[in-house]
Amino acid sequence: MVRAGLLAGASLAASVILPTLAHAESDAAPADAAAPSTEAPAAPGAGLTEIVVTATKRETNLQKTPISMNVISAAVMKDRHVQSLLDLADGAIPSLRVATFEARQTALTIGIRGIVPLDANQPAREQGVGIYVDGVYLGRQHGLNAALFDVERVEVLKGPQGTLFGRNTEGGALSIVTKAPSGKFDGRVSGGVGNYGSYNGEVHLDLPEYKNISIKLDGVVQYQDATTKNPLAGQYGWNYYDRRGGRVAVRWKPTSNITDDFTYDVGRDANTPFYSQLLNYNPNGCVAGAVTASCSIPGTAFTTLSGTVASLPSQVVVNGRTRMTVADIGVPQQPSVDKTFGFANTLKWKVAPFMELRAITAWRGVTSAQWDNSGGAHRVPVYSANGAFSRYSLANLTQHQFSQELQAVGSVSNFDYAAGFFYFEESASDNAATPNSNTWTTDANGNVTGYTINSAVFTNPFASIDRASAVKSKSYAGYGQVTWSPVPAWHFTVGGRYTHDTKHGELLTFRNTFNGNTLDKSWDRFNPMATIAWDATSDLHFYGKYSTGYRAGGASSRSPTYRNFDPESVRSFEIGMKSDFWDHRARFNLAGYIMDRKNSQVDFNAVYPDPNTGTNVNVLETVNAAGTTKIRGVEADLTLKPVEGLTLTGSYAYTYTKIPPVVNPFTGITQNVYVVFTPRNAASASADYEHPIGSAGTAVRLHLDANYSQSTQTFDQFATHNDASFVVNGRLSLADIPVASGGQKFTVGIWARNLLNTDYVYRRDPSNSLPAFGTGTTGSIKGVLGDYGNFNAPRTFGVDATVRF
Template sequence: MVSVSMGRGWMLAGGALLALTTPAFAEAPAAAEPATAAAPAEAEGLDEIVVTATKRETNLQKTPIAINVLSTQALQDRHVQSLYDLADGAIPSLRVATFEARQTALTIGIRGIVPLDANQPAREQGVGIYVDGVYLGRQHGLNAALFEVERVEVLKGPQGTLFGRNTEGGALSIVSKAPTGEFGGSATAGIANYGGYNGQFHLNLPEFANIALKFDGVVQYQGPTTKNPLSGQTGFNYFDRRGARAAARWKPTTTLTVDLSYDIGYDANSPFYSQLLNYNPNGCTAGPVANSPKCVLPGTGFTTLSGTVKPVSPLVKIEGNDRMKVADIGVPQQPSIDRTHGYVAKAGWKATDWVELRSITAWRDVSSIQYDNVGGAHRPPIVSANCTGTGCNFSRYSLADLYQHQFSQEFQAVGNIGQLDFVGGLYYFNERVSDDAATPSSLAFNSTLTAVTVLDPCRGSGGFGWQVGCRSIDRASAAKAKSYAVFGQATYNLDTLHFTVGGRNTWDDRDGRLLTVNNAPRSLTYSQNTSRFDPMAVVAWDASQDINLYAKYSTGYRSGGASSRSVSYREFGPEKVKAYEIGAKTQFFDRRVRLNLAGYIMDRTGSQIDFSSVSFDPATGANRNTVETVNAPGTTKIRGVEADLTVNPVEGLTLGASYAYTYTNIPATLNPFTNILQKVYIVFTPRNAASGTIDYSVPVAGDFANLKFHVDGNYSDATQTFDQAETKNDKSFIVNARLSLADIDMGRGTRLTVSAWSRNLFNTAYVYRRDPANSLPAFGSGTTGNINNVLGDYGNFNAPRTFGLEGSVRF
């Protein structure tokens, strides 16, 4: 545990570091406040940015929280269609990745809080995702098409007081555009490479009987970027997204506003292709481990190795430098299907001059049907020549179904009395989730490994297949969660000083059942009832009109649960975070320069760590891939510095730079499979990350139109993929660009914008997920490791360059 005095000393050192390194930030390739990229040419200085991080509308520069904002224009400039498009690093401290190679579930992290396998029913996220104030309980469905977004707020650091549980890393808040009550809207259509197209339609109707209506529709399509050679089967990295939303705003009086909305989304997609990156990179050979010093499975004490590293089939391609355009072996592959829909009812009543009472009621359903066959012959079982019978079967088809239903109710009182601003409220959340999974083999080699046969989709090779009703269920589980909370926060404004204190008490009631293991009924349960109080305190000082300094203490936690990938349904407890932060929000030269700085310490206890292995299930007498989650001992240290710079040197030109340094260290943790103390890691968290933007707008033919140019570059150090593996992914640098002839006057208030865009402009290829499991020995007997299934690292490359043309009419 780091003492308070040590923490203060580190914060002072961090402040000195910020001051010393500020000039470097101006030169770093980064993008601090993308929302300002849309500042119109005629604006004098940078636009004010409004946020709702404190449950009320405030100026970003006056809000003592580290926040980044992406505006509507910033999202368009980057051609962001779903949250996964933020994986290139638009905000350096925000990390977005797919779970495994699948696009059905996203891993989202902030400031080193990045839970990898939170897509299980009894596991939780560490970063809260909110849409219009409603918490989304699952990682599934997060890659759906975005509707007309007013802004995306990224709140960094624990948000345990106002946002609650599972926000220990921060919160990502998506705010939709509300009905205007005036006739107008926009329509967008575009085409792209890989057979891509996109379309949006947004319509506001005139207010009638104090009711304003708004309708949104969106379509996004991209063909596979890696082709599947098997006829009639889906290729890889394909998506087909559709969605619709209807919203109504009713204002019967000047003091009452009621907002109702319903949305529905459909996302068909396929995973990124998993390539074999190398062959036996650790030089594994049978005999003493000393003869193969790199062939060591973390957390084990093997002294000898047995078995044989098999040669690869001549059909298999080894490619670790560039993404494949065509898969080496065609496999059965269906689209995965995510479906989401939900209702939101919000009401705000200005009861008196000093308080507004609010209610947010929401109901939501998510279903996710996963088909993932990207491994082919690149993962176990590894087939040898002269195979016979089921020993020739390979290509593990990972199938999973998840269904979630959630209901939430929140009441808020927001107001001010004299110099006191306050927020208080009550919160209730109820969730039910179930899932199941199966992993049948789908292909078989001939005896010389030179030809492939597709197995029977129902019976496999005399066993089970992948069709519904024909599967051997590896696991099935169901979980329930109820959460209750009471919270409050108050700020006392004393001239240039602002003192904020707040707290939230949460009661969690969680339970679950593991129903099936290895296709056999099982009756394993877990139950947790916990109570948690999260305090927060901030001191802010307006050093001048444009310089605001703050110091903040906050806490947060992530609920405990149980691993449905465990044959014993192993339970684990909550993890908790304490955070200390100092920050400066500054503007200079008549708002031509905006520089925001933050330094922080986070100490996390009970870190939830995943260990994976093939383990024996005594109840069924079968081996299976197992994930056990444990709470790490001691204190996990996370330290960071962040800087956001925006400059508007001349009219029409805006430059942005953003940088994040993140240091992490987890105490060595006991491997539950081997009882050996093992070094573990935080995943998808680069030590250094940066982003930069250039936006330029110049009038054409007077006020007839504007020529706009946007380019952004995004850098990230290499990161780990798995808690227990030191193996790293590749570092990356991705450039996106857009060129537009905007706001062309078509008469009668209609404006046309025509754009050419590109994501990954230079077609950079890097491995964003590298799995070393197949290049290391498995458990044999005693201190002997087995290398029969050693092949090589396999992994996934990022998406290739995409580009297109787009036209948008605003009326």
Template sequence: MLNRFTRATLLAGAALACLSAPTLFAQTATPDATAAADTPGDAGLGEIVVTATKRETNLQETPISMAVMSTEALKDRHVSSLYDLADGAVPSLRIATFEARQSALTIGIRGIVPLDANQPAREQGVGIYVDGVYMGRQHGLNAALFDVERVEVLKGPQGTLFGRNTEGGALSIVSKAPTGEWGGRVEAGAGNYGGRNANAHINLPSIAGFSVKLDGVIQHQDATTKNPMAGQAGFNYYNRKGLRAAVRWQPTSSITNDFSYDVAKDENTPFYSQLLNYNPNGCANGTQASHAACTLPGTAYTNLTGGPVKPLMPGVVVNGDTRMKTADIGVPQQVSVDKTHGFTNMLKWEVSPQIELRSITAWRGVDATQWDNSGGAHRPPLVSPALGSTAAGCTAAAPCAFSRYSLADLRQRQFSQELQAVGTFGNIDYVAGLFYFNEHVSDDAATPSSMGAVAIRNAAGAITGYNYVTIPFCTASTPAFVGSAVNGCSIDRASEVWSKSYAGYGQLTWNATDALHITVGGRYTHDKKKGVLHYSRNVNYDTNPPAASVGYQPLDASWNRFNPMATVAYDVSNDLHVYAKYATGYRAGGASSRTSNYQAFDPEDVKSYEVGLKSDFWNNRARFNLAGYIMDRKDSQVDISSIQFVGASSFNNLVTINAPGTTKIRGIEADLTVNPIEGLTLNASYAYTYTKIPPVLITATAAAGGSTSVYQNFYIVFTPRNAASGSIDYAVPVGGGDTKLKFHFDGNYSQATQAFDQFVTKNDSSLIFNGRVSLADIGTGNGRNLTLSLWGRNLFNEQYVFRRDPSNSLPAAPTSSVTSGSIANVLGDYGNFNAPRTYGVEASFKF
């Protein structure tokens, strides 16, 4: 087996030899993936059709830095959900699962990555679109993918054509449309960890202008980390099911109406949160001067209280090197459930050769329940007293509580309507549109303790060990505003938000000559957002309004933005295209439901300056694209996360502020695809991303008066300075028909990144390899064929921490004094390891 250094050297060599990404994957596309040669006899790389400008264009002639993943590329990498792209297949695209469950994803492009966009009044920085419909929440995004034609990753601000919350870019998923001809594909497979998948995609014959397509998907994997408690779910488990029906109506040659309905259910559990170390900062009570490493960022402690740091509970395992196959202490763990559903209707009417009118209408909803006990004994509250103590407590009648069970509910409904006019008048290409978006979201959360420690004592009354037992939780009467997960609990928070957005936009491209193209555009947006806290720290704000000293204010804000863009593109030749682009974007403001005062924050704005080139050479057998950009972001939304303790429970307090000054983001993206001989395609891609947020002066005020101010550094999360990806695809004809033996191998590297805005602590670097071998298109007669495949992800079983949390290794946030912090609940860093090696076999029958 190759060691990490050898694998890194091989991948670095491949990256230096190639450099790639926009054209990275679509070059391997089959005819059903919108990549085809100009003529049947052409050799080399085919043309790739994209819709990034709201019209179909050739990728190489579109002055936008973007990556396109075809059907075949997704299959080769065994991408069954968006999280499968977290290994870095597109270096500028970063995806991380929210700690509490896999279906809530954090998605970023070019350093625009929010730490916690799971709150109802917080927005994403990258717009996610499915068949032209904006997904308002990141919840439910990891549901099973249906029959995808391609995934377009648009890099950089897309504020003109795609609107708010697309500062970093947009990720557009395009589904395959009904064909109107009888046919389809049925697939089934099995893998390790009890993995199994099946999907069916059926096209029915067109009748009276109506074409119907049906898609069904099932994906399952057993837990990769076992839970020792009998009858309870393990960790990194998922079970996904989804159905989609699409109907295309074409009453005339100029009118096409596409209607679709989809419903999906995603049952999953979080990755296991291991204890990576114990008291790594050497915290001990006393003066802060003697414990310089034991302090919260932005806090000028002079004293540490609550010590000494408690010893580890018996049975707790510290392991920062390898992924644990079995949790150290069994805990109650129920699967989280995300249910998504929605209707989409897209009407296109080609009024004349110069104008096409479009209407995109959608209504969607998400219902999520979260059950996260991934930390077990690795998160506060901590059990005391220690072994050998004769102190009272931790009895069978009153066990010492631990094992923080993070429970939450979310319900979201959205409606959107977009009207577009797209066409060409003479040498002017144009897009104009109106957009309306209406969203209602409510959420709640609770964090009861689910386990108890019962002391075992010797004859002298000294504690010699512990028995661990489950304890009742959430047994109170049901509060007035809760969902099913927190039913009967002490409520940490519950909030409700109503958002509306109105926009009008336009974009013109003047084809001044056959080679010179000048594009200008702009979008005006009016956003309005209202929100309330119903509960905070188990106080019902509806019936018991908080005291004025808390500073609570319902959210009632509106913002107006005009986002312009301009591009100058020049076709040096048929094979070389260069461009310079200025673009802007903005992310709406909101309020943090994780604070007792529902602290509001303002929008952030970004300006981007980009230059790039796209080229084909070597008789269309090689393609090289390069982009460089400078982005300046003002009023950056940054998060300050801390654990606060209320009675016997803990509260995850998260304050979002707008950092003053200008956040600098700089980057280079390079992509190369080479087809040196028939059947062989080499790809590589590289992204360099530099980020810098100016230090922020943080002022803490004590309840008893007085304050202290400290400059604090902030970081952009999940954004590596250097990232690269490379792949090799080779197809060899077998026999005299269309049968081919196909090989795919890819490697993906990411430098270490931060997981929290205010912590310098980094995750691990990663190097992941995936592969697939297929005997494809085995003819079975009458136009039918069979494909048999063997696939593997994380082939070398690389183990790295993708989310490292130092919150539990630092003192608690100050309460009554701004100069003292308690170390009573200091334990250590905990984190999540990536998924282990998975592999399996698949059969696909096409008819």
């Protein structure tokens, strides 16, 4: 924290000293890092408009930026009724994959181009796609599904971004840009209601500038009742959420060439997981005796199977076709709660026409309390007379981070440059317990008559700690990137980033016993990149890019030995084309890439005898795969405006992945493993139509989108697939109705997500339908039950209204 304190002090001192020095620069350009493209936006009705992005740390035209990326605007988010990042799981951007962690909705798995960590919820494990809010890196994926505050756009940068964005951006980066204070009085109030008792509301107030200070206030609330009901009275059902948050943004402009932005945000997300249904019963036909091809575990050498597959109690429902609206077994369950907060200060000083200096200082934190009883009777242990069941997964995580970034961005002659220094430190800790919440009751003949609730889950649920760990991480980096344009049509870019990472962690407890295994490692990486871009015409652009990235190493807190694993790294070769044609009524972008990943971090999960106690325990080991993981892909995006008022879009992503076979750490046997949540083919299409009514600017607007994803694996070690998905969303609104002479306008609309109410299993787990470890080469089938999985959200719909003033 000493370095953190010094850097924080330097940033705060700069915010006081720089304004004084800057009076001498009164003739300097405005504070923006670089002026937007000189290409003027298309006039209304003339075609598609320019999209401005900041992927290169400066404002540039999307079509002239040699990076494969998509932009989700505020209007698109409104049309799709996107309230949180989880709503992008429908496949709006085919190469972006979003899935909720089974135990709760706020811990999201986010992947781009086949870089999809399955379990980044551990304190000593990193994500593979960097998440940024206004330039501030978020170290944990906990709390990511909290409400979004007045987002201007979301930039989805595809492919390694290791030079400008840093470690843990192997697959890309998600850069969320919020609306800054304007200094002019403005505001809007929105509210809506929908099925499942849902409601949402937003207040956004922009206050007029006073003495060079502008203030913007944002407040958000989002609520939905459970979509699968819990039969146990007084307990929460599944797929419930209650999100609330507020944000204050203050902009100070003491001179024309200095801008200082301070923000504070706080959020609370209470939610329950999607229900885990029992999809089938003993689907592999497991019986005692010799191992069969269907009843075997990949990576094991079982020769015989022992035990008996237990029969199902009559209370248990098997349903692999449709989403259940009422669970078959009532269980104790309360909402998981994530609380987030953050302070950030971004200081920009246009010190000269050729340079802007920036200081981005941020403190953030998240606390997460998990109360997940999603599986009911479908989770181990399975039925036994008067036996306990229903694994109640409880966990707590606390994380705090500090980051400081100093940047210099500008242009000199035909050179554009960006350079900086980055410091990040994080402390995180967690603990977990998994008591069984229910007990079967039987008669004298062993027949199930019902079940009771274990009172211990209410009185002392953390009586036995499965695991507890703590870790401190630090990262230091220096980077630079320069683009040389010797002639207007050619652009040559080179860049590099040096990173030094350290992690110090300890597994404090495992199975309620002091453990003491540690993680004490450091890593150094240099990530280069190079790009050649050619503007064939003002509307046709080509580029070739070499880029690299890496994900830091760590340790598995679900491992009894706190198994350490090393970083993984990616190098990517990409070619792309960006084009506008048909008098700017059509836009077509195409990219193809080859990515090679070394030391892939692969997860293995097993119910395995605990070496300390001899009892069975659910263990997750993470290992580095030898050899090269191959990821190949093609991405295409098409936008058309064939007639006035109609806009059509289409996107497609093809992704091929192949990990070399990996030695199973439990058995020492080599087996096939897979990249999760990465469909081979995925596509999305949308249509937007606007028709004016009268002369006051009022219009009818219609939006429809359809999204398809091929089935894919959901666990590294199993070939089992989830279901293919097809989701349609829509919105119809009457917009910009004048309501007063002061320019106030009113918009009302109806919306629907999953309009066709399609059912598909997005997460399928076969671990409960396969043998567990017995003794020697004998597998045990006494715990076999069936596959269980999570269905997507049902159709939701509602009406909302917005008043702008």
